[in-house]
Amino acid sequence: MGNRFYLTLLFLSGVVLLLFMSFSIYREVAPEWKKYQSEYKTMMVRKSTDDATKKKAEAMKIDLRQIYLGKLNRVDRCTSCHAGVENPNMEGVKPPYKVHSGDYLKNHELNKFGCTVCHYGQGRALTRKEAHGLGHDTHWDYPIVPLQYIQSSCASCHSLESLKTKGGENVAKGEVLFRERGCKGCHKLEGVGGVLGKALDGVGSQPIAYFPMRFVQGERTVYAWMKEHFDDPRNIVPASEMKAEVTDVEADLLTTYVLSLRAEEMPKKYRKFEGTNAPVVGDANGETLYKMYCIACHTTGKDSVYDEVFKRTIPAIMNPSFLKAADDKFLKKVLDEGRAGTQMTAWKQSAAGLTDKEVNKIIEYLAKDRPAQRPEPFGIDKYKGNVTHGEDLFAIRCVSCHGNKGQGGVGLNLRNPIIQKEADPEFIAITIRDGREGTHMAAFGKSGVGLENQDIADLVAYVRTLSKKK
Numbered sequence: 001m002g003n004r005f006y007l008t009l010l011f012l013s014g015v016v017l018l019l020f021m022s023f024s025i026y027r028e029v030a031p032e033w034k035k036y037q038s039e040y041k042t043m044m045v046r047k048s049t050d051d052a053t054k055k056k057a058e059a060m061k062i063d064l065r066q067i068y069l070g071k072l073n074r075v076d077r078c079t080s081c082h083a084g085v086e087n088p089n090m091e092g093v094k095p096p097y098k099v100h101s102g103d104y105l106k107n108h109e110l111n112k113f114g115c116t117v118c119h120y121g122q123g124r125a126l127t128r129k130e131a132h133g134l135g136h137d138t139h140w141d142y143p144i145v146p147l148q149y150i151q152s153s154c155a156s157c158h159s160l161e162s163l164k165t166k167g168g169e170n171v172a173k174g175e176v177l178f179r180e181r182g183c184k185g186c187h188k189l190e191g192v193g194g195v196l197g198k199a200l201d202g203v204g205s206q207p208i209a210y211f212p213m214r215f216v217q218g219e220r221t222v223y224a225w226m227k228e229h230f231d232d233p234r235n236i237v238p239a240s241e242m243k244a245e246v247t248d249v250e251a252d253l254l255t256t257y258v259l260s261l262r263a264e265e266m267p268k269k270y271r272k273f274e275g276t277n278a279p280v281v282g283d284a285n286g287e288t289l290y291k292m293y294c295i296a297c298h299t300t301g302k303d304s305v306y307d308e309v310f311k312r313t314i315p316a317i318m319n320p321s322f323l324k325a326a327d328d329k330f331l332k333k334v335l336d337e338g339r340a341g342t343q344m345t346a347w348k349q350s351a352a353g354l355t356d357k358e359v360n361k362i363i364e365y366l367a368k369d370r371p372a373q374r375p376e377p378f379g380i381d382k383y384k385g386n387v388t389h390g391e392d393l394f395a396i397r398c399v400s401c402h403g404n405k406g407q408g409g410v411g412l413n414l415r416n417p418i419i420q421k422e423a424d425p426e427f428i429a430i431t432i433r434d435g436r437e438g439t440h441m442a443a444f445g446k447s448g449v450g451l452e453n454q455d456i457a458d459l460v461a462y463v464r465t466l467s468k469k470k
């Protein structure tokens with residue numbers, strides 16, 4: 001009885017082992033790609049309408065197929081599975097059997113371009129998962145790009161200008177959004193732009209390890225990271241200071257554009273670059289420049305808004321009562337030097353990279369609605385400011401908004417070199433006296449709160465000492 005039991009067990013385990021071995025051998029002999037190619041062959045035979053094509057289909061060899069791209073140091077074996085990409089009979093079937101849509105393979109000869117120049121993925125790999133590079137266990141930095149972003153790759157070889165009419169309109173539209181939504185207000189590209197975020201040159205080919213994937217909802221790829229980050233930066237990077245007010249469609253377009261910013265350059269042989277990538281640089285007018293560099297934070301320039309993320313007010317820089325007091329010389333200083341200790345970048349050439357000419361064009365644009373009437377002079381030179389009295393007044397009247405050290409909050413930062421050294425004391429006095437209409441900055445002079453001119457002069461004297469306060 002016992003013997004019988006063990007014999008059966010031995011027999012059964014032998015069967016299991018045999019099955020397992022034959023499966024392994026089968027896998028070895030018929031790897032994934034062979035299965036797809038045989039399926040493709042069967043479809044070809046089934047779809048042939050005359051004897052000649054049927055014969056040809058039946059004679060098709062199941063072979064590893066590969067395209068060697070010497071100059072790129074790549075081997076693309078995608079066609080081992082995607083065997084029907086050039087076969088017009090394969091219309092209406094599913095990938096990997098399907099004929100390639102559009103004229104892409106007619107415009108880009110298969111044997112010269114392969115597939116990964118447009119789709120990315122791991123050209124050498126022979127399983128679907130490894131070739132597509134999806135899943136963190138494949139350890140491949142550039143998985144196949146979702147088709148809604150695929151136009152990002154066209155820009156490696158074609159200019160954005162030419163792509164507008166060549167089938168790359170999404171990446172071209174993304175670039176326009178990039179300019180018009182003021183991304184360069186915080187990001188440098190090709191050496192020009194703000195510094196709150198990092199320079200974006202090459203960001204599209206940055207490896208996945210660089211991106212914090214923790215909060216990404218979709219597939220853990222750079223593509224999903226980008227899209228979800230545009231939808232809401234703070235969902236992906238908690239406490240991020242990034243601003244992106246975009247619709248879902250716009251987030252797709254921006255993702256496409258940003259992914260096109262790749263570090264490596266395609267060899268000349270592979271490129272067809274006509275036209276330009278930067279249609280506006282050089283002769284951009286003030287309004288265009290304002291959009292590129294200022295609009296993300298200052299929006300229309302008409303509203304003074306407390307920013308919950310920055311924890312400070314972004315002032316209304318096109319407010320007539322501001323412009324009335326602030327002359328071009330003052331604006332030039334603020335733009336050149338920025339506002340140290342706040343999110344406001346220094347825009348001069350040696351910092352954000354704007355030329356004097358560009359800064360002046362922006363100033364001209366800001367000041368286009370400056371009231372003709374100058375403010376009534378204050379005559380600050382006639383007063384001798386009393387710093388101690390100024391300090392008392394500041395504690396009562398100003399600290400709640402400007403902070404006990406003048407660091408800002410609801411009110412602006414008054415500790416920076418602009419207010420401390422560069423601004424005309426007359427400008428500060430007039431601002432305190434007249435306030436700024438439509439903002440939280442009230443008129444503290446006779447027309448408003450009712451302070452005497454001497455009090456205001458004392459405040460000015462005190463404000464000028466704020467930078468020394470520890």
Ligand code: HEC
Pocket residue numbers: 032033036076077078079080081082095096115116119120121122123124125126127128129131132144146147
């Ligand atoms: C082992 C077989 C295999 C290999 C090798 C392979 N693929 Fe695929 N591919 C498939 C299959 C199966 C599908 C359909 C199922 C799917 O979408 O994953 C597919 C689908 C696709 C799609 C369509 C995805 C979509 O969103 O509709 C693209 C694009 C693609 N492959 C590109 C590539 C590229 C580029 C390569 C080479 C780097 C490649 N494939 C290599 C099997 C393969």
Ligand code: HEC
Pocket residue numbers: 078079082085095096098099100101102104105108110113114115116117118119147150151
């Ligand atoms: C010049 C760029 C380019 C090259 C090269 C290229 N593709 Fe595509 N491919 C595209 C674009 C763009 C789409 C999206 C088509 C659309 O939505 O109109 C696409 C779509 C696909 C799809 C989705 C199904 C379809 O046909 O719409 C598959 C699968 C695919 N390509 C596989 C490949 C394979 C395999 C190769 C290499 C033999 C390859 N592609 C080479 C640009 C390219």
Ligand code: HEC
Pocket residue numbers: 107108109113117118150151153154155156157158166167168266269270271272
């Ligand atoms: C690896 C570089 C490369 C990529 C990526 C690439 N192209 Fe091309 N493309 C070329 C070259 C080079 C030619 C010229 C044809 C040739 O030399 O074989 C060309 C030709 C074309 C043409 C036809 C000729 C013309 O100039 O009108 C179109 C249209 C086109 N590409 C669109 C696209 C689109 C859309 C994409 C992205 C889906 C894309 N290309 C991706 C290099 C590339």
Ligand code: HEC
Pocket residue numbers: 178181182183184185186187196197198200203206233237240241242243244254258296297
């Ligand atoms: C108010 C400033 C600001 C604006 C405007 C802004 N960004 Fe950002 N951006 C940041 C900051 C700060 C970070 C770093 C924190 C983060 O990843 O969210 C960042 C991160 C990024 C990253 C990730 C970079 C990396 O390597 O991690 C990309 C891509 C990006 N921004 C693109 C854009 C685009 C495109 C726009 C225009 C729609 C834009 N940003 C507008 C401040 C800004």
Ligand code: HEC
Pocket residue numbers: 185186194196290293294295296297298310312313314315317322331334335339342343344345347362408411412413414
């Ligand atoms: C990243 C956000 C951001 C961007 C981009 C930005 N600013 Fe500012 N700006 C601020 C903040 C915040 C302040 C207030 C600083 C403070 O508290 O002192 C400010 C202050 C100013 C002031 C001083 C106003 C006053 O009341 O004295 C001017 C003028 C100004 N910005 C103009 C510009 C212009 C022009 C651009 C584009 C070239 C620009 N800013 C881009 C955030 C920004």
Ligand code: HEC
Pocket residue numbers: 303304305313314315316317319322394397398399400401402410411412413414419428431432436439440441442444459463
């Ligand atoms: C209720 C809040 C609030 C109070 C109180 C307040 N301010 Fe302001 N202050 C602001 C805001 C907001 C701005 C910027 C408004 C704008 O242009 O959008 C500002 C702007 C200023 C500026 C212009 C700074 C620049 O860079 O252009 C000065 C100077 C100033 N305040 C001084 C004072 C002084 C002195 C007091 C006290 C007598 C005071 N403020 C009280 C909110 C306040």
